[in-house]
Amino acid sequence: MAKKLMKGCEAIGEAAIQAGCRLFFGYPITPQNEIPEYMSARLPQVGGTFVQAESEVAAINMLYGAAGAGCRAFTSSSSPGISLMMEGISYIAGAELPVVLVNIMRGGPGLGGILPSQSDYFQATKGGGHGDYRLLVLAPSTVQEAADLMIDAFDMADQYRNPVMILGDGLIGQMMEPVEFKRGIKPEDLPHKSWATTGAKGRKPNIINSLHLNPEELERHNWDLYKKYQQMQKEVRHDTYNTGENVDVLIVAYGTVARIARTAIDSLTPKGHKVGLFRPITLYPFPSEALIAAAQKAKKVLVAELSTGQMVEDVRSHIAHLRPVDFYGRAGGMVMGAEELADRVEKLIAG
Amino acid sequence: MYNEIVMAGFGGQGVLLIGKLLAYAGMKSGLEVTWMPSYGPEMRGGTCNCTVVLSDRQIGSPISQHPHGLIVLNLPSLDKFENSVRKDGVIIVNTSLINRMPHRTDITAVPVPSNEVALEAGSNKAANMVALGAFLGATGLLEMTSIREVLEETFAAKPKLISINHACLSKGYEIGLARKPAQAAQ
Known part of the structure; x- marks a missing residue:
C-alpha cells in the first residue's frame, strides 16, 4: 500500500483492520472521535461490526465478551472515558483476555479539557483499576509508529492474554502524517484460541472468570499473573536521538514531547550543546536498563512531560542514585514549545 | 529544507483544506510532512488554524512557536499570529477582509485581495486557494504542479470545482510571485 496522509486516529483505526480486528465497541469523546468514526465506516466494508455503546462501561464489557469469545477487538476513548472503563479493564486483566485499549489523553482531572496531555501515565502503567x-503500555510518537504499534498490540495481547494499551495524546490523534501499512493480517489466519468460549460441543466447557473466592487459589493466580508480567519485560522498547557520545543533558520524554525534544535538540546542537534524547516506547515494561546505560553517558538528566510529573518518578527510581534528574512539565492541555524546552535545557547546562 | 507554516482564518474559510493540500503536495514531492489542526473548543464563526511542517528530514515538533510562513484570511488571525512569525518570514494577508497590513518591517508582507480575486474567478469560496497560490508564489516552497496534482485528487468527487480552484491558485501565484523576496528564491 502506498503512503497516505492520515490523522493519527484514522491510522490507528486502519491499523486495527490490518491486524485482523473486526470488532469495535466504544463511546464518543474528544479528541479521539475520528477512531470510532473511521471504524464505523470501515468495519462494515470488511464484514466487521461497529457498536456505539450506550456508555464506556457498556463498551468495555462488550469488549470483555468479544475477547472471551476469542475475537480480536478493541475500544478507544480519552482520559475520562478510560476512567469509566477501569472496572472492566481490571476484570479483563483478571480473566486474562487479550484486548487492545487506546487512550488518546486529554487534560484532567475530572472532565478536564480536550487538549493534549500526558497525565494518565500513572493510571496506564500502575494499574488504574483495582x-x-x-x-502492556505502548506510547507512539509518530502517526506511522501509532499504526505499527497498534498492529503489534494485537499480537502482544494474544501472546500474553493481557490487555495492551496504546497511550497517545490529542496531538498524536489529531496530527496528520504520511503512513504506510506494510503488514496485513487476515482474521482467518490468526492462531486458534483453545481457551475461548466458542461453544463446548465435543470438549469440556471453557470458563472465563475473574472470581476466585478461595484465597489460596487467588494467590496462585496472582503469582501466575506476576510471572506473566515478568515475561512481558522482554518486550521493552526504546528509541534514542543524538546519544552516540557523552552528552551534557539527556532529555527523557515519550510520545508528543519526544518530538518536541528532537526539535529542541536540533536547535541546541549548532550552539555547541550536546543534548540527547531517550524515548521510552514501552512505558510498561519500562526500559530501565537502557535508560541507565544512556544516563551514565550524560552529565544531567531532564524529564519532560505534559503533566506535573509522572514518568519522572520511574526515571528517578532507576537513575536518581546515578545522575541529577530535573523535571520540566506543562499541563492542562498546554503543549510546550521546542524553544521553551531548549531554553530550559540551556539553563540546566549553565547550572 | 525546513519550513513551518501557519494558516488561520474563520471556520469555513478553508484554512484546514489548504493546509492539507500543502502537506499532501509536500509528501508527493518527497518531503517529510506534518499537518496539525487547532482543535480547541471553537464556536461557529470562530477562528481556526493549522500548522504544516515541510522538511527534508524527520520532523520533530508539529507545532510552531515561530513559523517561517503565515497565511491569514481574517483580522483576528493577523492580530494573533503576526508577532510569532520568524524574521525574514512571509505573511500572506487577505486584504479583502483585513483592513491593515502587518506592523512588522522585518518580514515580507504580501497583500492579496483573495475574496475579490476568487469572486472574479467564479467563486468567493475559493479565496483560500488564492491565498495558497500567493504563498507558493512568494516562497517558491513547492512546485505548482504538485499542488495542482493533489488539488485534482482532492476534488475528484466534485470535478466542477477543479477549474475554478486551478484559476484561483494561478491568480494568487502571480500576485505572490510579484512580491517574492530575493532571499526566498529557494
Missing part, C-alpha cells in the same frame, strides 16, 4: 495487574 487489583494486582499490569497493562
Whole structure:
C-alpha cells in the first residue's frame, strides 16, 4: 500500500483492520472521535461490526465478551472515558483476555479539557483499576509508529492474554502524517484460541472468570499473573536521538514531547550543546536498563512531560542514585514549545 | 529544507483544506510532512488554524512557536499570529477582509485581495486557494504542479470545482510571485 496522509486516529483505526480486528465497541469523546468514526465506516466494508455503546462501561464489557469469545477487538476513548472503563479493564486483566485499549489523553482531572496531555501515565502503567495487574503500555510518537504499534498490540495481547494499551495524546490523534501499512493480517489466519468460549460441543466447557473466592487459589493466580508480567519485560522498547557520545543533558520524554525534544535538540546542537534524547516506547515494561546505560553517558538528566510529573518518578527510581534528574512539565492541555524546552535545557547546562 | 507554516482564518474559510493540500503536495514531492489542526473548543464563526511542517528530514515538533510562513484570511488571525512569525518570514494577508497590513518591517508582507480575486474567478469560496497560490508564489516552497496534482485528487468527487480552484491558485501565484523576496528564491 502506498503512503497516505492520515490523522493519527484514522491510522490507528486502519491499523486495527490490518491486524485482523473486526470488532469495535466504544463511546464518543474528544479528541479521539475520528477512531470510532473511521471504524464505523470501515468495519462494515470488511464484514466487521461497529457498536456505539450506550456508555464506556457498556463498551468495555462488550469488549470483555468479544475477547472471551476469542475475537480480536478493541475500544478507544480519552482520559475520562478510560476512567469509566477501569472496572472492566481490571476484570479483563483478571480473566486474562487479550484486548487492545487506546487512550488518546486529554487534560484532567475530572472532565478536564480536550487538549493534549500526558497525565494518565500513572493510571496506564500502575494499574488504574483495582487489583494486582499490569497493562502492556505502548506510547507512539509518530502517526506511522501509532499504526505499527497498534498492529503489534494485537499480537502482544494474544501472546500474553493481557490487555495492551496504546497511550497517545490529542496531538498524536489529531496530527496528520504520511503512513504506510506494510503488514496485513487476515482474521482467518490468526492462531486458534483453545481457551475461548466458542461453544463446548465435543470438549469440556471453557470458563472465563475473574472470581476466585478461595484465597489460596487467588494467590496462585496472582503469582501466575506476576510471572506473566515478568515475561512481558522482554518486550521493552526504546528509541534514542543524538546519544552516540557523552552528552551534557539527556532529555527523557515519550510520545508528543519526544518530538518536541528532537526539535529542541536540533536547535541546541549548532550552539555547541550536546543534548540527547531517550524515548521510552514501552512505558510498561519500562526500559530501565537502557535508560541507565544512556544516563551514565550524560552529565544531567531532564524529564519532560505534559503533566506535573509522572514518568519522572520511574526515571528517578532507576537513575536518581546515578545522575541529577530535573523535571520540566506543562499541563492542562498546554503543549510546550521546542524553544521553551531548549531554553530550559540551556539553563540546566549553565547550572 | 525546513519550513513551518501557519494558516488561520474563520471556520469555513478553508484554512484546514489548504493546509492539507500543502502537506499532501509536500509528501508527493518527497518531503517529510506534518499537518496539525487547532482543535480547541471553537464556536461557529470562530477562528481556526493549522500548522504544516515541510522538511527534508524527520520532523520533530508539529507545532510552531515561530513559523517561517503565515497565511491569514481574517483580522483576528493577523492580530494573533503576526508577532510569532520568524524574521525574514512571509505573511500572506487577505486584504479583502483585513483592513491593515502587518506592523512588522522585518518580514515580507504580501497583500492579496483573495475574496475579490476568487469572486472574479467564479467563486468567493475559493479565496483560500488564492491565498495558497500567493504563498507558493512568494516562497517558491513547492512546485505548482504538485499542488495542482493533489488539488485534482482532492476534488475528484466534485470535478466542477477543479477549474475554478486551478484559476484561483494561478491568480494568487502571480500576485505572490510579484512580491517574492530575493532571499526566498529557494
